[in-house]
Each structure stands twice: as structure tokens, then as C-alpha cells.
Ligand code: SF4
């Protein structure tokens with residue numbers, strides 16, 4: 001894979017990872033079949049669209065129908081060898097159509113990275129068929145982890161090797177991303193990235209290489225562990241990361257109780273305390289939402305974020321992706337999709353964060369295109385599929401010591417505003433005067449804001465005016481600390497896989513052979529992509545231990561929680577005092 005073969009506009013294409021021969025895809029030592037029958041619909045089912053999906057057993061590429069039944073959407077496919085598979089695709093057909101209206105075609109990567117030899121999704125990437133440039137790129141800097149979660153097959157001891165790219169390899173990967181000539185946003189991930197002793201150096205390298213925004217994906221244990229041993233050292237460590245360039249910490253947080261968040265319930269209070277003292281004030285809480293496990297705790301997660309908004313800026317709810325083969329009844333037990341997550345949030349916030357306040361990620365394209373038309377500079381776009389994700393902003397108002405939530409769509413006519421922006425972008429494209437349109441925008445935006453329904457103690461229009469006209473960003477800072485961004489993304493699995501979605505994926509991984517691979521092929525076809533590339537660049541366990549010592553792997557470095565000690569701390573008690581089991 002490492003050899004380059006052809007030239008394309010000055011960029012050298014890497015060889016495709018597979019080839020299509022005699023009606024089959026040859027991918028490493030696997031032969032993957034293509035095609036199958038188009039599933040039929042029953043009388044009470046209505047076709048929404050046809051797509052392609054995969055057989056969960058053999059990865060065969062299959063035609064699939066997405067249909068409506070009882071106001072929900074399902075996906076069905078039939079593998080000639082392994083039979084029929086059906087799963088919930090989206091829990092509310094009305095929401096699907098609302099979101100679908102905001103569908104935008106992406107610009108595609110400016111340059112593809114690999115030659116085209118096989119159909120999607122066997123040709124990552126990015127290949128010439130891909131519709132989107134990268135928006136957020138994951139960079140795995142280690143597969144070592146101090147936890148050993150039962151569902152994870154990725155950490156070093158389970159994988160049987162260590163993957164830890166060198167600084168030179170990291171630099172090469174960033175250079176590969178620069179080929180897209182767009183804003184580079186990287187999430188440094190693992191394993192547990194903070195186990196790398198040179199992490200500060202890694203972050204500095206990314207910053208010096210031109211990465212605009214750096215996220216650190218951590219379960220947070222390193223900070224809590226350090227805090228328990230030496231609080232000042234923990235704070236110094238977080239400051240060093242922040243000063244090196246970490247903008248945001250992405251932290252798993254599945255619930256507000258021991259039961260809903262067994263992963264880091266005990267450590268989170270201490271981790272947040274470290275961030276608070278270190279001025280690391282942009283934490284994103286990341287709950288994986290599993291039906292019957294923590295889907296009743298989503299409103300509390302929003303309240304938890306509100307109570308910690310001095311450091312928490314956002315929550316990214318991720319409906320579970322069901323990995324591995326799973327029987328239908330088990331899938332039905334755990335499967336939850338974006339509409340049910342939004343409904344639960346609405347119900348569990350006493351109707352305050354309504355489901356109609358959410359918009360698909362693609363609506364951001366409207367802003368990108370307007371700014372592009374106004375400035376003449378090409379803008380970064382997030383034109384992923386409307387079923388992939390959504391977001392909303394909520395303003396937090398405190399009454400009698402309780403947080404209340406006002407979604408911005410309650411006081412800004414977002415739909416009207418988006419349509420207005422679309423119209424102005426079109427006018428600019430047709431040659432209208434930029435200055436004149438800019439003034440009109442500024443004047444007319446007021447009409448879309450309903451002051452009566454908005455926050456009583458904050459003038460949204462004044463803030464917009466100050467930012468745009470006076471370039472005074474003070475109010476924006478205050479706004480930032482009074483609002484939370486709520487997002488959701490439903491990563492796919494083999495049961496609900498939709499090729500239409502992955503072709504427009506903008507969440508990618510960059511890997512040491514120079515490819516850029518969409519998240520939902522990297523992790524879903526993990527043996528074809530993730531494991532294959534990591535194995536290729538592996539460090540055998542014995543070699544690693546020889547170089548780094550016994551304590552850098554295995555039981556010696558695994559985290560051992562002493563829950564009773566953590567629970568005794570005032571910080572723990574204070575953090576959870578509003579949340580009961
Ligand atoms: S997911 Fe994108 S990069 Fe991968 S094969 Fe499909 S179109 Fe190509």
C-alpha cells in the first residue's frame with residue numbers, strides 16, 4: 001500500500017485497497033460477492049428509497065429498501081447466502097422528511113487519495129467517488145489503553161500488538177490532509193491518547209503543522225488519577241496540553257449515575273475539576289445512548305452539562321452502533337435512533353428541548369455558502385447525509401437554582417432565516433452588490449428574532465450587531481458561556497449500513513499509509529480497514545516491552561478504581577448532589 005503509482009494534478013494517487021475481478025471484490029485474502037435480490041415490500045409498507053447495504057455476515061454488497069411502516073423507517077436486504085436482515089433505520093418518518101429538505105450535495109475532496117478499482121465501500125479512501133472533504137479527522141496516536149472495556153477489540157493487549165505512530169508518521173499524515181486545502185480539524189484519539197508520554201509534543205507538532213483546531217478524545221482517567229495523587233501536577237499537565245494546542249476535550253459520559261455510566265462515573269468529577277483549574281473550558285460530553293441502558297438519563301445529562309457549563313460546552317449524543325453479529329431480538333432491545341433520542345431529551349427536560357428545535361448538520365452549508373458568497377473565499381462545508389446527525393443550541397436560564405433550557409429556535413425563526421440566507425447567497429452569486437446585501441442582511445436579521453420568547457437577560461440582536469458591525473466580540477464570549485451545543489450522530493453498523501450515507505461522510509481517519517478513510521468504513525468494516533492498517537504498522541508486544549518496560553502494557557498499567565475513596569471526596573459529592581441513582 002505504501003507505494004504510490006499514478007500522478008493526478010500534482011498529487012500522487014495511492015493504490016486502491018482492493019480490486020474488482022470476475023464479479024467479486026478481492027480485498028486482501030477476502031473475496032466479497034456483489035449483488036442480491038431487491039427486497040419486496042408488504043402491503044402496509046411504503047417505499048422511501050432504494051440504497052445499497054452490506055450483508056452483516058459476509059460483507060456482500062446488497063441492494064436494500066428503506067421503507068416506512070407505522071411512521072418509522074426500516075431497512076431491509078437479502079443476502080443469497082445468509083438470508084434476510086431488517087432493522088430500524090430511523091424512528092420517525094416525519095423527522096426524516098424535515099431533515100431531508102436540508103440535503104446538500106458536498107463538494108467532494110479536492111483531490112482523491114486512492115485510485116478507483118472497486119465499488120463503494122471497498123475503495124477507501126478517499127476515492128474519486130467520495131462526495132465530501134474531511135470535516136473532522138481522527139488521528140489514532142496509540143492503541144494502548146488503561147481500561148479494558150468488554151466491547152472493545154482494539155486495545156493493545158486484545159489486538160496482540162501496539163500501534164503508536166512516530167512523530168514523523170504523524171507529520172506525514174497531517175501533510176496528507178493538507179492536500180485537501182481546507183481547514184484541518186483533528187481529533188487525537190486512541191486507545192487512551194494521554195498514555196503517550198510525548199503527547200504534549202504530538203499536540204505541538206499538530207499545531208505547528210497548521211492544524212487549526214485540536215480535540216483530545218479521552219475517557220478522562222489520567223487527569224483524575226493524577227489529581228488524586230497530586231492535584232497541582234494534574235493541573236499543570238492539563239495546562240501544558242492546553243498551551244500546546246488542545247482546544248477541546250471530547251470525553252465519554254454515558255449518564256449521571258453509577259449504573260448508567262460505569263465507565264467513568266467516579267473519575268469525571270475530578271477530571272472536570274482539573275479542567276476547571278487549568279482553564280480547559282471546552283469539554284464535550286459524549287454519551288453513547290443504548291436503549292434500556294441509559295436512554296432514560298438523557299435529560300439529566302443535559303442538566304449535568306448545564307451545572308458544569310463553566311467547562312462543558314457541548315454534548316454529543318451517539319445512538320449505539322451495534323457491532324458484531326447480534327440476534328434480532330437483542331438488536332431490538334438495544335437499538336435506538338436519532339428521533340427517539342431527541343424525543344427522550346424532550347420528555348426528560350419537561351418539554352423544554354423540543355425535538356423540533358434540532359436541525360440536520362447539513363443546514364450549516366447554508367451559512368457556509370452565504371459566507372463564501374460574501375467573502376469570495378471558499379468555505380469549509382459539512383454536507384453529510386441528513387440521517388447522520390443533527391444539532392441545536394440551547395440557552396440556559398436559571399430559575400430558583402434550576403436550569404431551564406430555551407432552544408434558539410424558540411426565539412429565532414431558524415427556518416425563515418435559513419431560507420433568507422439561501423436567497424441572499426443566490427443573489428450574491430448572480431452578481432448583487434456585496435456591501436448592499438451585507439447591510440440588508442444586518443437590518444433584516446432582526447425580523448427573525450422574537451425578543452419576547454428569547455432570554456430576558458440577553459439581547460441576541462445586539463450581540464449579532466456588535467459582532468458584525470462593531471467587531472466587538474465581548475458579547476459573543478458571554479453568549480458562548482450561556483449556551484450549550486447539543487449534537488447527535490448515529491454511526492452506522494452492518495445492520496443499518498447505507499452506502500448513500502458513507503459516500504458523503506465527513507468524519508474521517510487519517511492512517512500512516514497516507515489514506516483518509518471515512519469513519520463508518522474504518523470502524524464498521526474494521527478488519528478491512530482499521531485492523532489491517534494498524535497491523536501493518538504494528539510494534540510487536542515483545543519489542544514494545546523491551547523498549548518501554550513491563551509497566552507500559554498489560555495488568556501493570558491498567559487502571560484500578562477505588563470507588564469508595566473517590567466517592568468520599570467533596571468534589572464527587574458536590575458534582576452529583578443534584579443527581580440520584
Ligand atoms: S466511502 Fe467514499 S472513499 Fe470509501 S469507497 Fe465509498 S466513496 Fe470511496
Ligand code: SF4
Pocket residue numbers: 384385388389489490491492501502504505506507518519520
Ligand atoms: S461517521 Fe458515519 S454517521 Fe457520521 S457522517 Fe460519517 S457516515 Fe455519517
